[in-house]
Amino acid sequence: MVLVNENFLSLPGNYLFSEINKKVMAFRSRYPDAELIRMGIGDVTRPLAKAVIDAMHQAVSEMSDENTFRGYGPEQGYDFLIKKIIENDFLPRGVNILPEEVFISDGCKSDMGNIGGLFDRENVVAVTDPVYPVYVDSNVMDGRAGQLQASGMWNKVVYLPCTAENGFIPALPDKPADIIYLCYPNNPTGTTLTKAELKKWVDYALETGSLVLFDAAYEAFIAEDTIPHSIYEIDGAKECAIEFRSFSKKAGFTGIRCGYTVVPKVLTVKSAANGKVCLNALWNRRQTTKFNGVSYITQRAAEAVYTPEGKKQCDENSAYYMKNAAIIRSGLKKIGFNVYGGVNAPYIWFSTPDNSGSWHFFDRMLREIHVIGTPGVGFGPSGEGYIRLTAFGSREDTIAAMKRFESWTL
Numbered sequence: 448m449v450l451v452n453e454n455f456l457s458l459p460g461n462y463l464f465s466e467i468n469k470k471v472m473a474f475r476s477r478y479p480d481a482e483l484i485r486m487g488i489g490d491v492t493r494p495l496a497k498a499v500i501d502a503m504h505q506a507v508s509e510m511s512d513e514n515t516f517r518g519y520g521p522e523q524g525y526d527f528l529i530k531k532i533i534e535n536d537f538l539p540r541g542v543n544i545l546p547e548e549v550f551i552s553d554g555c556k557s558d559m560g561n562i563g564g565l566f567d568r569e570n571v572v573a574v575t576d577p578v579y580p581v582y583v584d585s586n587v588m589d590g591r592a593g594q595l596q597a598s599g600m601w602n603k604v605v606y607l608p609c610t611a612e613n614g615f616i617p618a619l620p621d622k623p624a625d626i627i628y629l630c631y632p633n634n635p636t637g638t639t640l641t642k643a644e645l646k647k648w649v650d651y652a653l654e655t656g657s658l659v660l661f662d663a664a665y666e667a668f669i670a671e672d673t674i675p676h677s678i679y680e681i682d683g684a685k686e687c688a689i690e691f692r693s694f695s696k697k698a699g700f701t702g703i704r705c706g707y708t709v710v711p712k713v714l715t716v717k718s719a720a721n722g723k724v725c726l727n728a729l730w731n732r733r734q735t736t737k738f739n740g741v742s743y744i745t746q747r748a749a750e751a752v753y754t755p756e757g758k759k760q761c762d763e764n765s766a767y768y769m770k771n772a773a774i775i776r777s778g779l780k781k782i783g784f785n786v787y788g789g790v791n792a793p794y795i796w797f798s799t800p801d802n803s804g805s806w807h808f809f810d811r812m813l814r815e816i817h818v819i820g821t822p823g824v825g826f827g828p829s830g831e832g833y834i835r836l837t838a839f840g841s842r843e844d845t846i847a848a849m850k851r852f853e854s855w856t857l
């Protein structure tokens with residue numbers, strides 16, 4: 448008889464965005480004529496940049512010719528893309544990354560979910576709260592989270608509350624934490640950490656021997672100079688951090704799938720039997736065994752993001768979304784909501800104006816103004832009483848949604 452991985456059974460019923468989808472489908476079947484505006488999942492709506500499309504066409508042509516056809520590529524990614532990543536995303540910020548430290552993948556979500564496989568079950572995990580659900584759920588699957596409490600917290604996870612009261616800046620853990628997940632610019636709150644604030648985390652990790660898993664999927668939306676784009680802008684971070692990047696939001700690749708992970712060669716963790724072990728070698732071993740690389744066509748598409756036209760076109764799309772963010776921010780503020788984020792990130796986070804729970808307000812928004820948001824509590828207990836809206840919709844929908852909020856009698 449096959450025994451199941453019991454950890455899966457302790458997960459709550461659905462992944463957050465599947466749960467929302469279920470509710471929306473049920474609403475839709477009851478009210479098929481309702482004109483819904485989707486501001487829930489952070490999925491992009493602008494078409495791919497022309498430079499990206501041209502590169503994909505070119506790559507498809509290469510695949511159709513026996514002289515240029517390519518089969519399996521390197522599991523770690525093609526050199527042409529890795530070189531462009533280093534030259535564009537790191538060198539201009541004074542960060543030297545070696546080609547062997549970059550691993551191209553099918554996106555940040557997969558890597559953030561899979562990285563846990565490298566670590567012992569007994570490690571204590573710390574997460575900011577609210578948090579992107581993948582970090583917690585994947586640790587539940589790995590058996591590292593313990594039991595789910597009535598509070599909505601897992602008893603073995605250290606939660607670092609981020610609320611309006613502390614300006615959404617997490618305090619350093621007050622109990623030992625081995626693996627710390629940080630996502631900045633933050634999903635879901637849309638807030639950021641300055642270099643000085645991020646330095647506290649790097650110093651803490653170096654001092655305590657913990658590891659920071661730094662999700663920088665939203666770095667392309669940073670507008671302010673004081674905000675770091677990479678954790679490696681902080682001295683010493685290569686000895687204590689892995690960084691995850693994504694083309695999903697930066698270049699509209701949510702449906703194409705491409706991202707990358709930087710695992711510095713100087714980064715080590717402890718093995719009871721072997722002393723210090725190099726995480727770069729372990730991740731390489733994991734990827735070569737379980738992953739066959741991202742398609743050539745996709746990697747050529749990602750390479751085109753770094754051409755002058757590609758940069759310009761992708762930046763235009765990011766600016767479009769950030770204009771939406773500004774419209775949402777000012778629209779909600781105008782009607783008296785407490786609004787956060789949306790300046791260096793495409794997410795706007797607001798507290799429910801009637802002090803109701805997140806799901807209650809989510810339901811009201813859906814029922815009364817037909818706008819779909821994401822309930823803050825779905826991201827963790829400290830998200831209770833908040834709602835997240837994304838700026839990734841069309842301009843038309845964004846403006847229409849704000850009009851609906853404005854004329855809504857709460």
Ligand code: MLT
Pocket residue numbers: 487488489490556579634
């Ligand atoms: C979100 O809405 O939080 C994101 O789109 C989810 C993701 O990037 O996987």
